[in-house]
Amino acid sequence: MQDSRTLIFGKDGQAGKALQAKFANNPHINFIGRNECDLESTDQISATLQKFKPQIIINAAAYTAVDKAEQEIELSNQINATAPRLMAKYISQTPNGQLVHYSTDYVFDGSKNFSYLESDLTGPLGQYGKSKLSGEITIQDIFKSKTNSTSKYFILRTSWVYGDGSNFIKKMLRLAQERDQLKVIFDQHGVPSSAEWLAQIVIQLIASDAKSGIYHSVPDGQTTWHGLACFAIQTAKELGCTLKVNPQAIQASPATEYPLPAPRPYNSRMDNHKLKDALQIAHFPQWESQVSEYVKKIVSQQK
Ligand SMILES: NC(=O)c1ccc[n+]([C@@H]2O[C@H](COP(=O)([O-])OP(=O)(O)OC[C@H]3O[C@@H](n4cnc5c(N)ncnc54)[C@H](OP(=O)(O)O)[C@@H]3O)[C@@H](O)[C@H]2O)c1
Structure with a gap:
């Protein structure tokens, strides 16, 4: 990857900023944000691909406004499905792309009682999930149709991402400083994933001989939103942060108390063994160790 012409879309998002931090000063890598290429415009996407002629594309850009997507169906489909289709078309015709x-x-849909496998049936509950699923399907279809292609695709399904940007952990730490009571959802399960760790996974996958496909990309372990909030707030407290809320006093609420335009899956847990096998790694870090490092970083920035 070091010497391959690489385009990274979504440079200003959480995942994109983590990629920027990993690849700072590499002259072969170009970072693209909305100002350089608006993914609403197929003309701009085509022009960008023709200009840079990348061998590798990393698409960290997405329409991520989960509730707003219910009203912005066309726009979310354009960014989450049409834009990746153009990227897939381009790379599928690029030798060794x-x-x-x-x-x-x-x-x-979150109705499974165990962690989801890559092969499990999909069933998005809202438009954001539908548009992301369309993106996955279109990428796979394009590569399937190019049977002689020497290029590869990797679709990294991840969850509960946090990095340099707005996210649940930052929100909980802020609320814990402002309020003396906090209620957090206890019946939705998932795995918090660090954007920084995901960037490392991307590098390892690109360098590997892993096959094209979908890979569930989450660290080890699992929790709930309530579990994550308690852990992050407890960690901040141990680091000397002045908080109004005592972690033991954070109340557990059912998701039904917070109706939203787009329903969220009750179970977001995804099995990561396929990715581990592809990278020949026995264990990924536990989510707690990554969240702990992240909270340390946030707290030190506040001091
Ligand atoms: N965040 C999560 O909890 C989560 C969970 C599961 C999966 N994911 C997936 O992980 C990936 C990265 O998520 P993230 O948290 O890094 O998202 P993010 O912070 O919301 O970043 C998304 C980026 O996409 C860019 N973008 C949106 N519309 C665009 C357009 N029309 N033209 C060009 N760029 C556009 C945004 O640009 P601006 O900065 O200009 O708005 C933003 O920089 C996405 O594929 C997302 O679906 C995220």
Whole structure:
């Protein structure tokens, strides 16, 4: 990857900023944000691909406004499905090209009692999940239709992402400083994933001889939103943060108390063994160790 012409879309998002941090100063890598290429415009996407002629594309851009998507069906489909289709078309015709595309746990309806496998039936509950699923399907269809292609695609389904940007952990730490009571959902299950760790996974996958396909890309372990909030707030407290809320006093609420335009899956847990096998790694870090490092970083930035 070091010497391959690489385009990274979504440079200003959480995943994109983590990729920027990993690849700073590499002259072969170009980072693209909305100002350089608006993914609403197929003309701009085509022009960008023709200009840079990438061998590798990493698509970390997405329409991620989960509730707003219910009203913005066309726009969310354009960014989450049409744009990746153009990227896939381009890379599938590029000798030894690689496309890495981020996707989501929201492609599932959350009704399974165990962790989801890559082969499990999808069934998104809302438009965001539907548009992301369309993106996955279109990428796979394009590569399937190019039987002689020497290029590869990797679709990384991840969940509960946090990094440099707005996210649940930051929100909980802020609320814990402002309020003396906190209620958090206890009946939705998932795996928090660090954007920084995901960037490392992308590098490893590109360098590997892994086959094209979908890979569930989450660290080890699992929790609930309530479990994550308690852990992050407890960690901040141990680091000397002044908080109004005592972690033991965070109340557990059912998701039904917070009706939203787009329903969220109750179970977002995804099995990561396929990715581990592809990378020949026995264990990924536990989510707690990554969240702990992240909270340390946030707290030190506040001091
Ligand atoms: N965040 C999560 O909890 C989560 C969970 C599961 C999966 N994922 C997936 O992980 C990936 C990265 O998520 P993230 O948290 O990094 O998202 P994010 O912080 O919301 O970043 C998304 C990026 O996409 C860009 N973008 C949106 N519309 C665009 C357009 N029309 N033209 C060009 N760029 C556009 C945004 O640009 P602006 O900065 O200009 O708005 C933003 O920088 C996405 O594929 C997402 O679906 C995220």
